[in-house]
Amino acid sequence: MPELPEVETVRRGLDQSVAGGQLHRLTLARPDLRVPFTPGMARRLEGKRLDSVGRRAKYLLLRFDSGDTVILHLGMSGRIRVGKPGKISQEKHDHAVFSFNGAEMRFSDPRRFGLMVLAKETELAEHPLLAGIGPEPFSDAFSAHYLSEALAKRRGPVKTALLDQKLIAGVGNIYACEALFRAGIHPETPCHQTTEKTEIIIASIRAVLGEAIDSGGSSLRDYVQANGEMGYFQHHFRVYGREKKPCITCNKPIHAQRQAGRSTFFCPVCQPCR
DNA sequence: AACAAGACCTGCATGC
DNA sequence: TGCATGCAGGTCTTGT
Numbered sequence: 001m002p003e004l005p006e007v008e009t010v011r012r013g014l015d016q017s018v019a020g021g022q023l024h025r026l027t028l029a030r031p032d033l034r035v036p037f038t039p040g041m042a043r044r045l046e047g048k049r050l051d052s053v054g055r056r057a058k059y060l061l062l063r064f065d066s067g068d069t070v071i072l073h074l075g076m077s078g079r080i081r082v083g084k085p086g087k088i089s090q091e092k093h094d095h096a097v098f099s100f101n102g103a104e105m106r107f108s109d110p111r112r113f114g115l116m117v118l119a120k121e122t123e124l125a126e127h128p129l130l131a132g133i134g135p136e137p138f139s140d141a142f143s144a145h146y147l148s149e150a151l152a153k154r155r156g157p158v159k160t161a162l163l164d165q166k167l168i169a170g171v172g173n174i175y176a177c178e179a180l181f182r183a184g185i186h187p188e189t190p191c192h193q194t195t196e197k198t199e200i201i202i203a204s205i206r207a208v209l210g211e212a213i214d215s216g217g218s219s220l221r222d223y224v225q226a227n228g229e230m231g232y233f234q235h236h237f238r239v240y241g242r243e244k245k246p247c248i249t250c251n252k253p254i255h256a257q258r259q260a261g262r263s264t265f266f267c268p269v270c271q272p273c274r
Numbered sequence: 275a276a277c278a279a280g281a282c283c284t285g286c287a288t289g290c
Numbered sequence: 291t292g293c294a295t296g297c298a299g300g301t302c303t304t305g306t
Contacts, residue, residue: 002299034282054302072301076300077284093284111283113300154296157279165301222300260278263297 002074004137004170005212007058010080013226014053014060014105017082022049023064029095034075034115037096041118044068050100056124057133058167067121069137071129075113081106082226105226127163134167137205142168147198147204151191159187160260162205171205174218174240175196177265179204181239186271187264239265 002010003259004202026042045064060080061084062070074080081088085104096116098105107116119127135141149160150167161167162176180187182204185197194201212218215232225231234241238248243256247267256265 006299073300075283076298078299109283110285111298111300113283154276163300174299188286218299261280262300 001218002058003172003175004055004058004076005175005209005215005233006217007055007060007170008213009217009231010074010226011053011060012083013092014062014080017226018098018100018103018105019050019052021103022047023098023100025097025116027099028098032107033112034073034093035117037116037118044118044154045070053237056130057136058172059130060126062129063121069074069119069121069124071119071127072116073114073129075109075111075115076109076246077108079107080226081228083228106251124233133165133169136169137171137202137209142202144198144202145148147190148195151198152195154191156191157188158185158191158201159264161191163260163262168205170209172183173262174237175208175212176203177206177240178238181266182208186268186273187259187266189273231238234258239267248252 023045024047025131026045027209028037028039046203047066048064048068051063051065054063056075060072062072079246081202082103082105085099087170088104091140093109093110094106094108096107104159117129124130135146154161159176159180162171162179163173169170179201185194185201214229215233215236216225216229218234219230219232220234239254242254242265244253246252247254247270250267250269252267252269255268256263
């Protein structure tokens with residue numbers, strides 16, 4: 001479900017609504033997410049203040065004043081809702097309820113691809129979930145030089161590479177398709193043939209992610225912002241989910257195909273091979 | 275090392 | 291109406 005823009009939107013919502021508050025209770029409805037989160041871990045956090053909410057790739061980082069950090073991933077179907085205690089509807093797949101004074105935050109995830117784990121702030125950088133992740137797309141480290149070197153080593157299709165979190169953090173299926181459309185690059189182009197185009201690839205990724213964040217993310221099935229509002233970037237998709245619909249640039253039909261088990265959408269005219 | 279495919283789950287839309 | 295099928299924002303593991 002959520003890619004970088006959705007996670008970042010949720011992060012901003014949480015940083016405004018619950019950060020700074022003291023966690024007085026953490027209730028676990030069912031611990032069997034991808035990784036178990038134990039009652040002992042919950043007790044360790046109770047009474048602590050949530051200092052800030054950060055993000056790395058698609059992971060939310062809930063930093064507590066005790067030096068503990070909850071690493072939270074929304075998986076495909078995860079949602080976080082915040083509201084006044086008792087005012088948020090309970091849902092079947094609510095896995096964790098964070099109770100603050102005056103605010104309650106519920107983490108639900110029907111498919112349970114998401115996770116919550118506890119880590120020491122000082123060990124975050126080396127944490128197995130985070131250690132191998134590539135540069136954030138808006139960081140200086142995500143440079144034309146870096147990307148050229150990385151793409152030159154690969155033979156596989158460029159679209160699949162953009163989904164690799166080791167190469168770049170936070171891009172998922174929707175925004176990989178959208179970025180390549182903006183760059184005018186066919187998704188099957190072998191990586192090593194795109195090394196001259198890294199400037200436009202980077203600019204396209206930043207543009208689409210930035211616009212999506214400004215729109216509060218994309219709401220398809222599950223995703224809503226922490227305050228319950230919908231994102232609306234889905235109305236700005238140029239290729240994703242638009243199979244057989246006219247390309248907004250050339251009017252020819254958008255194609256769909258599978259790449260590495262994921263749906264890819266592109267315009268064969270505006271995104272020629274190479 | 276890079277890559278593809280399968281596995282992990284539930285819910286929903288579609289078609290018979 | 292019911293049932294089977296396929297698909298969905300992700301990532302981890304396995305095998306080539």
